Amino acid sequence: MSIPKPFALMFLTLAVACQGGGDKTKEAPPAPKADESPAPATTPSSKPQVADTPSGPSPVGEPGRASDTPNPLKNVYFGEQHLHSQNSPDAYAMGTRNTPDDAYNFAKGKAIKKNTSGEMVQKKTPYDWAALTDHAEYIGVLPQLTDPNSDLSKKLKNYDIVQMIQSGDEKKGDEAFAQIAVGLTTNNPDPNFNRPDIIKSVWERQKEVANKHYEPGKFTTFIAFEWTSIPVNQNLHRNVFFRDDKGPDLPFSAFNSDRPEDLWTYLETQRGAGHETFAIPHNANLSNGLMFAPRDSEGQPIDARYAKRRANNEVATEIIQCKGQSDTHPALSPNDEFAGFEKQYKHLIGTNPPVLGRVNYSYVREALINGVGYQEYLGVNPFKLGIVAGADAHTGFSDNEEFNYTGVHGNVDSTVQKRMSGAGQTAGEAAINFGTPGATAVWAEENTREAIFDAIKRRETYGTSGPLIRLRFFGSWNYSSDLTDDEQFVKNAYAGGVPMGGDLAKMPAKAKAPTFAVWALKDPASGNLDRVQIIKGWYQNGYPQEKVYDVALSDGRVPDPKTGKVPPVGNTVDLKNASYTNSIGDSQLATVWSDPDFDPAQHAVYYVRVLEIPTPRWSTYDAKAMGIDPPEGVAASIQERAWSSPIWYTPDPKLVKKAPFYPQLHQVFN
Ligand SMILES: [Zn+2]
Ligand SMILES: [Zn+2]
Numbered sequence: 001m002s003i004p005k006p007f008a009l010m011f012l013t014l015a016v017a018c019q020g021g022g023d024k025t026k027e028a029p030p031a032p033k034a035d036e037s038p039a040p041a042t043t044p045s046s047k048p049q050v051a052d053t054p055s056g057p058s059p060v061g062e063p064g065r066a067s068d069t070p071n072p073l074k075n076v077y078f079g080e081q082h083l084h085s086q087n088s089p090d091a092y093a094m095g096t097r098n099t100p101d102d103a104y105n106f107a108k109g110k111a112i113k114k115n116t117s118g119e120m121v122q123k124k125t126p127y128d129w130a131a132l133t134d135h136a137e138y139i140g141v142l143p144q145l146t147d148p149n150s151d152l153s154k155k156l157k158n159y160d161i162v163q164m165i166q167s168g169d170e171k172k173g174d175e176a177f178a179q180i181a182v183g184l185t186t187n188n189p190d191p192n193f194n195r196p197d198i199i200k201s202v203w204e205r206q207k208e209v210a211n212k213h214y215e216p217g218k219f220t221t222f223i224a225f226e227w228t229s230i231p232v233n234q235n236l237h238r239n240v241f242f243r244d245d246k247g248p249d250l251p252f253s254a255f256n257s258d259r260p261e262d263l264w265t266y267l268e269t270q271r272g273a274g275h276e277t278f279a280i281p282h283n284a285n286l287s288n289g290l291m292f293a294p295r296d297s298e299g300q301p302i303d304a305r306y307a308k309r310r311a312n313n314e315v316a317t318e319i320i321q322c323k324g325q326s327d328t329h330p331a332l333s334p335n336d337e338f339a340g341f342e343k344q345y346k347h348l349i350g351t352n353p354p355v356l357g358r359v360n361y362s363y364v365r366e367a368l369i370n371g372v373g374y375q376e377y378l379g380v381n382p383f384k385l386g387i388v389a390g391a392d393a394h395t396g397f398s399d400n401e402e403f404n405y406t407g408v409h410g411n412v413d414s415t416v417q418k419r420m421s422g423a424g425q426t427a428g429e430a431a432i433n434f435g436t437p438g439a440t441a442v443w444a445e446e447n448t449r450e451a452i453f454d455a456i457k458r459r460e461t462y463g464t465s466g467p468l469i470r471l472r473f474f475g476s477w478n479y480s481s482d483l484t485d486d487e488q489f490v491k492n493a494y495a496g497g498v499p500m501g502g503d504l505a506k507m508p509a510k511a512k513a514p515t516f517a518v519w520a521l522k523d524p525a526s527g528n529l530d531r532v533q534i535i536k537g538w539y540q541n542g543y544p545q546e547k548v549y550d551v552a553l554s555d556g557r558v559p560d561p562k563t564g565k566v567p568p569v570g571n572t573v574d575l576k577n578a579s580y581t582n583s584i585g586d587s588q589l590a591t592v593w594s595d596p597d598f599d600p601a602q603h604a605v606y607y608v609r610v611l612e613i614p615t616p617r618w619s620t621y622d623a624k625a626m627g628i629d630p631p632e633g634v635a636a637s638i639q640e641r642a643w644s645s646p647i648w649y650t651p652d653p654k655l656v657k658k659a660p661f662y663p664q665l666h667q668v669f670n
Contacts, residue, residue: 076442078441079452080107080398089139089142089181102396102397116414127439129219130220161192194253214449217448228253229258230349236260236287261297282318283318283326284317284367285329285345290362302374319463319643320464321389327339327609332359345429345434365546376659377658390437394409395410399436400439419619432633433634437466441469441470460645461501468523472517473517475647476497476514478515479592483517500647515594516593518589528584531552532589533548533609533611536597543664549593578620584613601655
């Protein structure tokens with residue numbers, strides 16, 4: 001849970017920032033270049049295929065898209081799966097007063113008033129769906145304590161913390177919030193506030209608002225909450241989602257238990273009661289090696305039962321959000337030249353003085369690779385994870401648009417000046433080190449709760465650092481090399497293989513290596529594409545291995561024949577004007593790739609990473625607004641990106657030679 005320090009920042013004035021809903025990019029997306037290949041595929045039907053895309057007209061279209069009836073070839077729906085309103089106690093303590101209604105309205109594309117700055121904020125491109133995930137701990141309690149007429153205030157009118165909050169003295173109010181916050185970080189709830197009757201009434205309202213904003217076919221919401229387990233500042237947070245419109249009677253909080261196994265028991269119980277549900281962890285990067293540790297909460301090595309329960313209950317993981325990316329770390333992936341993206345946020349949440357977290361077992365790529373190791377070693381993969389991304393904004397809205405960023409932590413970073421000054425901190429980290437929210441894309445038959453929930457559950461989903469990049473990824477044993485040029489590309493890809501999130505079918509006798517079809521299309525409101533990469537992880541003699549392959553390159557580039565290195569795409573960012581041009585890169589990239597290093601005896605996992613050309617980081621837009629140089633210490637331009645869910649290969653057991661020892665999987669530290 002994010003706790004602002006110091007609370008004194010809350011008195012900062014409500015200056016209006018210079019960033020309305022306007023698009024600061026100088027460059028409108030160009031029409032596709034004539035020489036770009038492959039040509040875009042078209043839908044089987046002859047009607048215009050892009051007019052109904054949620055992001056407005058795209059430059060070349062989306063193969064397979066259809067809108068009038070459920071589409072078996074799936075449409076992409078962009079949305080938010082991690083967001084906090086004033087009903088999260090830390091958000092409220094940061095000064096956020098934007099409500100669940102505001103959160104859904106903003107996601108739908110409506111302009112809302114940001115209470116901490118007074119400015120109107122609006123997305124350039126609306127989302128198709130959103131889940132509000134307020135912290136289950138003290139959910140909705142603080143707004144009631146501030147309101148002297150609320151039932152809770154009346155019941156607790158003689159309690160000193162409540163009197164401090166209602167005294168009208170800002171300092172006393174901040175002190176009271178700080179005292180409440182201590183209970184959160186130490187997992188020691190105040191029984192006056194942690195009351196089932198209060199939680200139930202707020203939770204019922206939370207569900208009502210989610211249902212009110214659900215417009216099947218147009219905009220989807222979910223009943224959801226965050227379970228905020230953070231034992232000794234080690235982040236184990238999970239968001240919990242429900243498929244139905246009733247949801248559970250009560251959310252499960254870290255006050256109930258901070259052990260993931262107990263959360264799974266809650267999920268299994270809910271399923272038994274007819275509420276289909278799953279959990280999605282986030283900020284593995286801040287877990288100090290606990291999120292994907294080779295042991296359970298009791299310190300025992302992972303066994304097959306644990307692995308099965310985990311895979312059943314946790315179907316995806318966040319790869320990026322405002323507190324950094326969890327794909328990988330340069331220390332884990334020294335040969336990955338793009339591993340250092342948005343890694344400024346380093347410290348374990350709530351540590352003072354700040355403590356750096358352990359890198360091992362804190363990243364998704366390593367977990368995916370260890371997952372196939374477990375598949376070989378135990379016969380079950382505990383980390384069979386799809387990929388999503390999120391905001392984790394504590395403002396009531398998800399501003400995933402880099403050029404349109406207005407801060408994520410209430411009063412701490414609500415204006416350009418505050419974000420750039422470094423004075424305010426959240427959880428021990430300066431505002432400049434936070435990134436913009438990520439976005440989640442799902443491939444679903446239609447925009448409904450059931451279809452989107454099921455898509456995430458089968459891992460047909462991907463995450464981006466914010467832009468709405470479109471990305472298809474399929475695996476097979478026999479795709480033709482020109483598959484992505486075919487008008488029936490998507491139909492044939494489904495017919496002959498599996499989409500992202502799937503398992504390759506049994507290897508046919510004549511096959512040599514799996515083939516993968518990838519198609520990516522730029523966000524019309526963001527930069528062109530630099531390249532498409534396939535990241536492969538596998539286990540060899542008991543040790544994890546990884547390799548990054550560049551499979552599609554823009555601008556006709558080819559790798560250096562000697563080094564295999566790809567020349568950089570270039571950088572058109574004008575730092576002074578915080579602008580760029582789409583004169584480099586391609587608007588669309590597609591290819592069919594076959595693994596040149598395939599060994600049928602090795603368990604393997606493959607996922608896609610798409611990189612954009614460099615565009616300005618939010619802090620560069622803010623610097624321009626202030627008329628100063630971009631700040632040092634953070635990148636002035638960044639390569640935004642998308643990460644697909646993986647496709648897995650599991651060998652025929654007859655081919656597998658188990659290693660005598662799996663050091664990464666046996667290791668039990670402490
Ligand atoms: Zn969290
Ligand atoms: Zn959160």
